[in-house]
Amino acid sequence: TGHMKEAQFPFAVALAALAVDRKAAYPVFDAAAETPFEGVPQSVLATAIGYHQFEGMALVNAA
DSSP, rough: OOOOHHHHHHEEEEEEEHHHHTOOOOOOOOOTTTOOSOOSSSSSEEEOOOOSSSSSEEEEEEO
16 A cells, blocks of 8 residues: 555656656745745756655656
C-alpha cells in the first residue's frame, strides 16, 4: 500500500516538468515570507520523503 507522501512524488515530478516546459516558476504561497523567483527555470528538483521508507529526488532539466 503506502502513504500519501510516497504517492506525491510523481505529482512533484510532473509539476517540475511543467515549470521547466512553460519557462515559469510557480507563484509563492506567502508573499510576506517568500521572495518570488524572477528567472526562467532551467532545472527543477523534485523531492520526496517517505513515511515508512522511500526517499527520492529527480532533477528535471530543460531539453
